[in-house]
Amino acid sequence: MRSEDDAGRVPAEAGEVRREARAWIKEHLDPAMRLADWLEVLADSGWAAPSWPRRWHGKGLPPALAAAAQEELAAAGAPGPPAGLGIMLAGPTIIDHGTEEQKRRFLRPLLTGEHAWCQLFSEPGAGSDLASLATRARRDGEEFIVDGQKVWTSLAQVADYGMLLARTDPSAPKHHGISYFALGMGQPGVEVRPLRQMTGDSLFNEVFLSGARVAAGDLIGELNGGWAVARTTLAHERTSLGARVGGRRPFPSPAGSRLAGQREVTVAEFMARCRQRSPGRTSNADTSMVAAGAGPLIRLAADLGRDADPLVRQELARLHTICQINAWNGLRGRAAAEAGGPPGPEASLGKLMASQIARLWRETATLVCGPAAMLAGPDGPLDGQVALQALAAPGPAIYGGSDQIQRNVIGERVLGLPKEPDPSVGLPWRQLRAGPAGRGPAGGGREGGRS
């Protein structure tokens, strides 16, 4: 994502970046500031998204140095930029594929928390085989009219914009007739229905699109060229989801929503709330507790007097080891990105390990706690996080492309195995056999599909 003009200004090493970030934080962080004001200062400084180009609110740093800068922010107790799919997926995608005007309009508000984003990709008949999606967008003057249904849409209930994939040419083969839009969520044609998860939360939703409107100027990338844009989003999704686990220091960030109820609080009040709140309650699954790796469970085992049990020790060591390997794999991916390429297939390794870590964390936590692991709420171990994580653990193996799809990607792109046969390639989408929802084709895979 670094642009040519950034190259000459990249500080040579992490120490220099850390010093620069620390000095900036010391000068600008004021605990009495409104959180909304702090987020604006942070966005305009380039430290909110240090890996983004300087022209677009970043510092043009390679990912490893950007991570070092963000660690300094966390260590100083400063709130980070709004967490969520805006900064993780929409921003990087718009930087790569958006027009200058779209970059001006969309990038800063997602760093300041004015705009939250959701990902309108999956449909009842198109998850792994994402390219078979059936939501239609028809041109109507200077707008497109959108009809269809999306599902699993995380945080759609608080999103201002959706990264929408819709079919704009049904006569083209399935990968070639898709376009990518920034869809305004707050309009009558968009109905969001929450889905209840077994954790008790309703973080994802069904989204019904009935005559929803999107301006032609909000088409991101080429008309019918949305698949290339979607691949950028999916690659960033795999990289981010894999990198989120494995002993990282949790980074306190406001929720990536409209900052409702948070805008007026001071930085100090916000950070105090973060310390009180059960960590991770607002995320889908691999929450900050799992992201922190084996550390919380090692401390819990010591508190409960379980750290002398050889079986417990063995599982804690196994969890620590796999988290450490994942962290090194993340560094390898970052090094590849620093060499100039976009996120590559090695990101699938991290994504696959993230789902393995979530399961292992659950098994180890329940081994440490015994029956008390079932206690939900603040009276349960780790403030109820053990019970919550046990219920949330299946999520990472599904979202962002399932484990099976990641293995397909690794087989094809890392090991060089032949592509999975797909009889639908080359056929017009409208001629394909109806899928589970009776509207689209079956077969494929989220990176030959959600791939």
Ligand SMILES: Cc1cc2nc3c(=O)[nH]c(=O)nc-3n(C[C@H](O)[C@H](O)[C@H](O)COP(=O)(O)OP(=O)(O)OC[C@H]3O[C@@H](n4cnc5c(N)ncnc54)[C@H](O)[C@@H]3O)c2cc1C
């Ligand atoms: C917590 C959570 C949050 C999510 N958030 C979002 C979101 O915000 N936006 C969004 O667009 N989507 C979201 N998703 C959807 C997610 O991306 C899909 O669930 C996922 O891609 C799988 O699609 P599917 O559920 O349709 O399963 P299917 O594609 O029907 O797959 C069913 C099973 O078949 C296997 N399978 C399918 N194809 C192959 C193949 N070619 N080879 C081998 N095995 C195969 C799969 O691995 C899976 O086990 C979320 C999902 C979850 C669980």
